[in-house]
Amino acid sequence: MAVQEARQYGEHATACAGCAHCGRTGHRRAVAAFLARRDELAAGHGVPAAVAHSPVAARQWVSDELAQSARAVTAHGREAGPARLDLIRRGTLRTVWGAVLALLLAQTLTAVEAGWTGARTAGLCTALALAALLSAAAHTHRARGGLLAPLTGEDNRLSTTRTVAASWLLLLSFSLLFLAVRLLPLRSPAGTGTGTGAAVTVPVTAPAATAFDLARAAGLLTALALVAAVTVTARLVVTAGIAAGRLQKVRADRPRAADLLCDDSGRACLADVQYLLVSGAVLALAAVGLAHDPDRLPGVPWSLVLLLGVSAAWHLAAKCAEGVRPTIHSVVRSREAGDLDAPIRTGDDIEIRGRGFVPPGAGAPVPLTRLVVRIGPVHAHVPLVPVPGGFANPTDTALTVPLPADVEPGRVEVSVVTAAGVETNRVTIDVVD
Secondary structure: OHHHHHHHHOHHHHHOOOOHHHHHHHHHHHHHHHHHHHHHHHOOOOOOHHHHOOHHHHHHHHHHHHHHHHHHHHHHHHHHHHHHHHHHHHHHHHHHHHHHHHHHHHHHHHHHHHOOOHHHHHHHHHHHHHHHHHHHHHHHOHHHOHHHHHHEOOOOOEOHHHHHHHHHHHHHHHHHHHHHHHOOOEEOOOOOOOOOOOOOEEOOOOOHHHHOOHHHHHHHHHHHHHHHHHHHHHHHHHHHHHHHOOOOOOOOOOOOHHHHOEOOOOOEOHHHHHHHHHHHHHHHHHHHHHHHOOOOOOOOOHHHHHHHHHHHHHHHHHHHOOOOOOEEEEEEEOOOOOOOOOOEEOOOEEEEEEEOOOOOOOOOHHHHHOOEEEEOOEEEEOOOEEEOOEEEEOOOOEEEEEOOOOOOOEEEEEEEEOOOOOEOOOEEEEEEO
């Protein structure tokens, strides 16, 4: 049995629930066992002789077997979840402190000829302070992946808009802390430069009014306000789409870096890609401006702000057009080869045609098992029909389900409830004796 194989493969992972390596290994083996079982059943092997004589019974047994195996895979993934999140947290912290080390090495190498300056000291102190703050934030949210926690949406996927806004906020925070360190006054030793022996204050850089010149920083502040507005607006658009039933969200098993460039189904999304690339390019130019002129806030040209605005508008327009409400177009009797044309009777298979039955991200076996057809007062679960490499039933545009024996003859309403909990429109069919 696939379930027994998955449990056997995951025994060591269960014993070492806190070990990331054991958890990932157990999950991978459970997935491999499920895929092997699915392909075996798709080829017609492994079906018990007690149900093999009845196509309907065999199909239901295969569906239940795959559903149990898929739940075992999900259980292993849930067990490996905390260890995986801890691994992500430590990975992000290594990235942060690795960036600090890279900055130190770059400053050391460039200071060989130019000499060590106050700007280099201020930059290093600022990087250390920010790294310490980020480490504290990661420890606070260690149960949710550390630094990825504020970047992860309610569907457990990394948010492109939140990541872009956090990047701009990080640049602004670094710039303000950097200038604050640069503007700290140095006090000369007593008796130096005066006849009274009193300590004098020698400013290190330009006055604060010049460092925080609003006219120069207007582009930077506008860009930050723009990406923040995009983040809030995108959230409102998604919430409104979910409330209207037009947008279906299925929770992911874990956040991935590919979420920044892909939609919920894992396909590359041009709107997300361009927004991330344009925002990253403008952000990099602003960071270069700070390195070139460390005495003032970095300036962002208005042409780049306009480019960022066009990119943000494209991203929001794609968000508004995203999603489709699940809809039934028609319900017909499913006809096998050699069958005569006839009306729908109890026990027949009905084929429901429409769109939006399988939401993006719901193509995995466990979400597919949550697909339900409401036929009058009876709730019928859609059977999984495996084929090599996937499932023939259900699909996003069509699904087949047997008409339960409890359905009374007459006019009956049919609707579909998707894995996201959204119900379609109702279509009336005639069931005869």
